[in-house]
Amino acid sequence: MSADSSERIRQLNTLLDRCEGIILDFDGLIADSEPFHYRAYNEVFERYGHTIDPEEYWVEFTSKGKGIQGEIERYNLKLDVKPEEMRQQKFEIYSRFCRNGDIKLFPEAKQFIQSLKGRFKVAIASGSWAHDIRDILKNESADSLIQTILGKEPPRPEKPSPDIFLEAARELNLVPEKCVVVEDALKGLTAAREAGMACIIVRNRLNQNIDFSEADIILESLSDFLNVPDC
Numbered sequence: 325m326s327a328d329s330s331e332r333i334r335q336l337n338t339l340l341d342r343c344e345g346i347i348l349d350f351d352g353l354i355a356d357s358e359p360f361h362y363r364a365y366n367e368v369f370e371r372y373g374h375t376i377d378p379e380e381y382w383v384e385f386t387s388k389g390k391g392i393q394g395e396i397e398r399y400n401l402k403l404d405v406k407p408e409e410m411r412q413q414k415f416e417i418y419s420r421f422c423r424n425g426d427i428k429l430f431p432e433a434k435q436f437i438q439s440l441k442g443r444f445k446v447a448i449a450s451g452s453w454a455h456d457i458r459d460i461l462k463n464e465s466a467d468s469l470i471q472t473i474l475g476k477e478p479p480r481p482e483k484p485s486p487d488i489f490l491e492a493a494r495e496l497n498l499v500p501e502k503c504v505v506v507e508d509a510l511k512g513l514t515a516a517r518e519a520g521m522a523c524i525i526v527r528n529r530l531n532q533n534i535d536f537s538e539a540d541i542i543l544e545s546l547s548d549f550l551n552v553p554d555c
Contacts, residue, residue, distance in 0.1 A: 329548075335541050337552050339522055345496045345503040346440050347489055347521070348470075350450035351386075352508040352528055353546075354433045355460050357452070358386055360426060364417040368410050369395070372403045382530040389451070389483060389511035415453065422456040425463040436546040437469045443554055445496040447472035449488045449505075472496060484511040486519035493519070504540075513539055 351357045365385065366376045376385075376395060384390045384398070392407045392414075403410075421427055440446050447470065450457055454475030461467040472495050474480075480487050493503050505516035505523045508531055516523035517538060525531075525539040526546055536542055543549075 329544075332541065332543060332548060333551050336524070336543070336548065339504060339524070339540060340443075340552060343444065343502055343504045343522070345445040345447070345493065345498045347447050347449050347492045347496075347503050347505045348437075349505075349507045349509065349512050350448050350457055351452055352530060353430075353506060353526055354437070354448070355427055355429050355457075357421075357427045357460065358382070358530060360421045361386070361418060364414045364421070365392070367417055368413045371413075372401075372405060372410075374399065374401055374403075383534065387510040387531060387534050389509070419453070419456055419459075422459040422463075427460050427463075429460070429464045429466060430546065432546045432550070434464075434466055434469065436549055437466075439550055441469070445472075445498065446470055447474065447492040447496055449474045449492040451476055451482055451511075453477065483509075484514035484518070486515045486517075489515055489519040489521055493521075510534055510536070 348354060351361065362376065362378060362381050369376055384394055392410050396403065396407065437446065448457060452475055454473050454477060457473055457475055458467060461469065472492065474488055474492050476482055480491065489505060490500060493500050500520040503521045505512065505521050506526060507513055507516065507523055508526050508528055513523050513525060513536060522540045525536040525542045527542065527544050
């Protein structure tokens with residue numbers, strides 16, 4: 325292990341020693357689902373004559389959370405459909421991927437979650453629908469790993485609003501200061517900061533060029549957690 329890696333693990337261990345709950349993002353962190361979100365969004369836009377640039381998508385949709393309205397505004401698109409109708413079409417396409425078992429968990433995800441459960445209260449707080457998350461976990465024989473799952477169900481506003489993290493803390497019967505958020509997106513980092521929670525960012529192949537300097541710790545993979553004593 326390099327000196328940099330050893331220092332990251334030391335910092336991670338120090339941060340985890342001060343917390344009692346871990347709140348996890350899902351897409352791009354636990355499940356390799358972001359390519360399927362892209363496919364669903366792009367399928368909808370192509371129905372109306374526009375193609376989403378995949379590299380731009382990872383930044384504007386996934387990390388910043390600008391979504392359909394952001395795409396319309398960036399390209400000044402004149403569409404004969406309302407953004408909310410497009411969102412509903414996207415949800416239907418993406419849910420099909422979830423039900424059919426197309427979306428897999430990252431290889432280390434199960435071991436990562438299992439390592440946390442013995443030491444912390446754990447919740448998922450995601451921008452996806454809770455029923456989609458549960459379908460993915462069920463298809464991967466992981467539906468018993470986490471019981472507390474919060475998704476995009478209304479009327480709760482989505483990230484970067486802190487509401488979902490604050491609600492997750494309440495579900496875990498913890499004050500925000502005792503929770504640590506694990507994220508891979510800028511909107512999640514912003515939400516965690518607004519919630520008064522420490523935030524650990526995990527790098528993946530899609531977020532390498534995003535500035536996460538406001539994070540408490542930046543890890544190269546979920547595997548870094550497995551090197552922490554008692555975790």
